[in-house]
Amino acid sequence: MDGIDTRQLVLDPQKASDFKGKVDPDWCAGCGDFGVLNSLRKACLELGLKPHEILTISGIGCSSNTPGYFNSYGMHTLHGRSLAVATGAKMANHELTVIVTAGDGDGYGIGGNHFAHTARRNVDLTYIVMDNEIYGLTTGQVSPTSAQDMKTKSTPFGSVEFTFNPVTSAIMNGATFVARGFSSDTKHLSMLMQQAIEHKGFALINVFSPCITFNHDNTVEFFRPRVKRLEDEDHDTSDWKAACEKAMVWDDTIYTGLFLQVQDRPSLDAAEPVLAKGGAISRRSLGLSKEQGEKILSRMM
Amino acid sequence: MSSGQFDFALAIGGAAGQGIATPGNVLARLFTHRGLRLNAYNAFQSIIRGGHIFLTMRISDQEIYTHGDHLDMLLCLNQDTMTRHLGLMRSGGSVIFDSDKIKPGESPEGVQLCPLPIKALSNKSRNKVIQNTIALGVSTYLMGLDFDALGNSLKLQFGRKGDAVIEENTTAARAGYDYAAEHFEAYPVPVATGPKHLALWTGNEAMAMGGAAAGVKFYTAYPMSPATGVLHWMAQNARELGIMVRQAEDEIAVANMAIGAAHVGARAMCATSGGGFALMTEAIGAAAMMEIPVVFINVQRAGPSTGVPTKTEQGDLWQVLGASQGDFERLIVAPTNALDSFNIIPDLFNLCDRYQCPGIVITDLLIAEGTFSVDPDDLDFQPKIDRGELITSGEGNGEYLRYAITESGVSPRALPGLEGFVHVVATDEHDQDGVLISDEFTNPHKRRRMVEKRARKIANLADQIAPPTLEGAADADVTLIGWGSTYGVIKEAVAQLADKGVTANHLPIRWIVPFHVQAVTDIVNNAKRTIIVENSFSGQFYRYLRSETGLTIDGHIRKYDGEPFMPHHVVDGVLEQLAGKTNHFVPIQEIMV
Numbered sequence: 001m002d003g004i005d006t007r008q009l010v011l012d013p014q015k016a017s018d019f020k021g022k023v024d025p026d027w028c029a030g031c032g033d034f035g036v037l038n039s040l041r042k043a044c045l046e047l048g049l050k051p052h053e054i055l056t057i058s059g060i061g062c063s064s065n066t067p068g069y070f071n072s073y074g075m076h077t078l079h080g081r082s083l084a085v086a087t088g089a090k091m092a093n094h095e096l097t098v099i100v101t102a103g104d105g106d107g108y109g110i111g112g113n114h115f116a117h118t119a120r121r122n123v124d125l126t127y128i129v130m131d132n133e134i135y136g137l138t139t140g141q142v143s144p145t146s147a148q149d150m151k152t153k154s155t156p157f158g159s160v161e162f163t164f165n166p167v168t169s170a171i172m173n174g175a176t177f178v179a180r181g182f183s184s185d186t187k188h189l190s191m192l193m194q195q196a197i198e199h200k201g202f203a204l205i206n207v208f209s210p211c212i213t214f215n216h217d218n219t220v221e222f223f224r225p226r227v228k229r230l231e232d233e234d235h236d237t238s239d240w241k242a243a244c245e246k247a248m249v250w251d252d253t254i255y256t257g258l259f260l261q262v263q264d265r266p267s268l269d270a271a272e273p274v275l276a277k278g279g280a281i282s283r284r285s286l287g288l289s290k291e292q293g294e295k296i297l298s299r300m301m
Numbered sequence: 302m303s304s305g306q307f308d309f310a311l312a313i314g315g316a317a318g319q320g321i322a323t324p325g326n327v328l329a330r331l332f333t334h335r336g337l338r339l340n341a342y343n344a345f346q347s348i349i350r351g352g353h354i355f356l357t358m359r360i361s362d363q364e365i366y367t368h369g370d371h372l373d374m375l376l377c378l379n380q381d382t383m384t385r386h387l388g389l390m391r392s393g394g395s396v397i398f399d400s401d402k403i404k405p406g407e408s409p410e411g412v413q414l415c416p417l418p419i420k421a422l423s424n425k426s427r428n429k430v431i432q433n434t435i436a437l438g439v440s441t442y443l444m445g446l447d448f449d450a451l452g453n454s455l456k457l458q459f460g461r462k463g464d465a466v467i468e469e470n471t472t473a474a475r476a477g478y479d480y481a482a483e484h485f486e487a488y489p490v491p492v493a494t495g496p497k498h499l500a501l502w503t504g505n506e507a508m509a510m511g512g513a514a515a516g517v518k519f520y521t522a523y524p525m526s527p528a529t530g531v532l533h534w535m536a537q538n539a540r541e542l543g544i545m546v547r548q549a550e551d552e553i554a555v556a557n558m559a560i561g562a563a564h565v566g567a568r569a570m571c572a573t574s575g576g577g578f579a580l581m582t583e584a585i586g587a588a589a590m591m592e593i594p595v596v597f598i599n600v601q602r603a604g605p606s607t608g609v610p611t612k613t614e615q616g617d618l619w620q621v622l623g624a625s626q627g628d629f630e631r632l633i634v635a636p637t638n639a640l641d642s643f644n645i646i647p648d649l650f651n652l653c654d655r656y657q658c659p660g661i662v663i664t665d666l667l668i669a670e671g672t673f674s675v676d677p678d679d680l681d682f683q684p685k686i687d688r689g690e691l692i693t694s695g696e697g698n699g700e701y702l703r704y705a706i707t708e709s710g711v712s713p714r715a716l717p718g719l720e721g722f723v724h725v726v727a728t729d730e731h732d733q734d735g736v737l738i739s740d741e742f743t744n745p746h747k748r749r750r751m752v753e754k755r756a757r758k759i760a761n762l763a764d765q766i767a768p769p770t771l772e773g774a775a776d777a778d779v780t781l782i783g784w785g786s787t788y789g790v791i792k793e794a795v796a797q798l799a800d801k802g803v804t805a806n807h808l809p810i811r812w813i814v815p816f817h818v819q820a821v822t823d824i825v826n827n828a829k830r831t832i833i834v835e836n837s838f839s840g841q842f843y844r845y846l847r848s849e850t851g852l853t854i855d856g857h858i859r860k861y862d863g864e865p866f867m868p869h870h871v872v873d874g875v876l877e878q879l880a881g882k883t884n885h886f887v888p889i890q891e892i893m894v
Binding site for chain 1: 333334498500501502506510513514515516518519521538539540541542543544545546547549550551553554555557558559560561562563564565566567568569583584587591675677680682683684686688693716717718720721722723724725726727728729734735736737
């Protein structure tokens with residue numbers, strides 16, 4: 001477990017001030033999301049990004065408050081819809097760095113359909129899912145990533161449903177960058193975020209971000225002895241089968257790190273002929289030229 | 302119709318897969334090249350093979366507004382067409398059919414039966430749809446046209462398929478033409494000509510082109526009848542016009558993608574029908590809350606639920622009015638025909654940009670999937686574009702407030718990517734700077750201030766948009782009120798009523814929100830007798846009119862069988878009501894399709 005930094009706040013507040021939002025987080029003290037936010041600030045800082053170059057988009061949930069706490073252009077959208085909004089934003093201005101922050105309920109429950117298709121389309125964005133295996137903002141109900149048998153307010157006698165695996169699902173849906181992080185290992189998480197932001201395509205980082213209030217099973221203490229970085233293992237990130245096998249391990253060992261990276265599949269904006277030249281469509285002049293109008297008319301005649 | 306007007310309607314009926322579209326296209330081109338006005342309605346079902354398709358095409362040398370009441374020529378591609386539609390023929394009409402396969406019924410008086418020995422005429426061709434081309438040859442002769450007119454249209458239609466196909470079809474058409482010359486009587490009045498070539502389009506294409514002209518750079522949709530035509534046009538033209546077109550996984554994604562694209566500065570549009578619109582609903586409120594301009598189109602079909610996917614209705618008015626929770630600002634407009642659909646999209650985008658709110662177009666299958674002629678001189682592909690208070694360049698000082706409280710309620714909108722204007726937009730209630738006030742920062746005074754700011758934007762908008770006006774004599778005996786797509790049928794019904802000695806005028810409504818309460822109230826209060834004509838069971842527009850104005854209306858003409866009104870349906874309804882027989886008339890749909 002060498003190298004895992006369990007402190008919640010690891011940044012020099014001065015140094016990271018560029019990405020500090022207008023308000024301080026209202027998360028519970030000890031929430032894993034603090035580590036995710038700080039890792040993101042650190043990653044953007046180290047990549048030399050400027051706040052106005054980034055568009056951070058979220059849905060609804062504790063984790064989805066992130067755009068308010070992070071200094072960049074932000075959209076705090078509807079529950080589950082962040083990836084759809086982000087796809088529109090990215091395709092209309094592909095020069096923006098698009099980061100999407102979500103939770104497991106928001107991203108894998110109500111937003112599950114968009115997750116599959118955004119991965120398949122390989123939209124060039126970084127999808128950071130703060131996975132606490134519970135619905136926190138609604139005070140503790142079962143989530144898609146909750147363990148089978150888990151007792152929550154909506155499953156008082158234990159859940160009978162199979163647990164959703166974000167990593168294998170992302171791989172099967174065609175995501176080109178699939179990683180897992182741990183909010184208490186901010187150094188590692190920040191490194192993964194840098195890689196994800198630099199990756200040209202859909203990049204998922206599913207982050208174990210324990211809910212200190214409503215999930216007493218999947219705590220920091222649960223994860224800390226179990227997480228093992230794939231970077232410390234002999235793992236080939238181009239081998240999707242090995243990636244899936246490692247992602248299915250859930251016992252005394254739970255792997256974090258980069259499971260899979262596909263380098264040779266173009267992102268949606270790179271594959272889209274309309275963007276081949278002329279820059280972001282949001283900045284192009286509006287309307288039709290006289291010639292375009294005449295051509296349209298000639299086909300109607 | 303005025304005397305001396307050339308007014309002719311033909312229909313082609315058969316099963317899906319029998320190739321009705323091709324002779325339909327050939328004739329439509331032939332007519333518009335002659336400068337004739339055209340209005341076509343295709344009745345069909347949601348199947349790819351089989352079923353019954355019935356294409357009605359009306360042409361005239363003067364402006365026409367519907368596909369009419371009667372038929373002058375019927376091309377039967379199957380027995381079903383003969384059986385169902387022979388009775389619609391007007392005296393003097395002709396019915397063309399394959400006598401090898403189809404048995405004629407009892408034809409109305411004065412109708413000429415034109416049996417064709419297709420096997421003999423087709424020279425044993427293996428082409429299963431060759432009978433359609435032979436029938437085209439026959440119809441061309443009957444209509445008094447030179448064969449060359451058809452020959453040219455065939456070349457246009459089949460040009461891409463090569464000379465052999467053109468040759469085969471020309472030969473077949475010629476055989477039909479010559480056979481008709483020998484065996485049948487041509488119409489005493491040949492098909493007229495107009496002053497110039499006219500263009501052809503569908504209502505869906507008109508909306509797509511209106512979007513392109515308005516500067517739509519992002520179009521997204523999930524396929525849904527009867528709105529899919531917009532997607533098809535956009536997809537076909539995307540690369541040439543630089544429009545990002547995305548087919549999304551569902552209409553929830555559609556609406557939210559459009560919001561994302563609009564937020565970064567692209568004009569974004571999406572179209573669907575009621576079921577898809579239901580899925581878009583939450584996002585429409587989100588666009589209003591974040592103050593992002595997006596245009597949503599609902600092409601109504603008969604509902605509820607999956608309903609009747611290929612049939613028309615005006616049953617989504619309250620769905621659109623009630624789309625999304627809470628009070629919020631949005632514009633709703635119902636175009637009256639294809640050209641209006643084209644023109645309204647740039648206008649709506651300009652208003653949505655100026656007032657930073659969503660706009661909704663509510664139309665229906667009748668316009669969207671209808672085929673119409675349009676005068677090229679009426680098309681403005683360079684309409685005025687007004688993006689409102691949009692900050693697209695420059696450097697901010699970091700003090701920018703996205704939702705600044707202003708007198709007009711409009712806060713200048715900076716696009717993401719600009720330095721010094723960094724801000725967050727939120728679907729939660731927020732303050733001027735975008736910071737949420739919904740959770741621990743809740744503040745009733747701030748909330749009230751923000752609600753009122755947004756409301757101020759369009760509080761007096763009705764004053765800036767042309768109000769509805771009464772068409773026809775002010776002192777008419779009857780005032781017919783309609784909205785959206787009933788414009789054409791009411792206009793023609795008014796003319797037919799005049800022929801019967803009844804003076805009627807017409808109040809067509811386009812703008813639903815903002816609604817011109819005063820103008821409508823004045824017109825209704827001055828009317829002798831009012832009748833609302835609408836394509837819904839419960840009188841959705843009547844309920845809206847009452848809710849906005851408190852007015853009551855004397856009578857109703859309603860239709861909800863899936864087929865559009867024909868002018869005589871409205872005429873019959875007015876006459877029955879004037880005779881005191883009823884104040885609620887539901888016409889019987891004679892054409893069984």
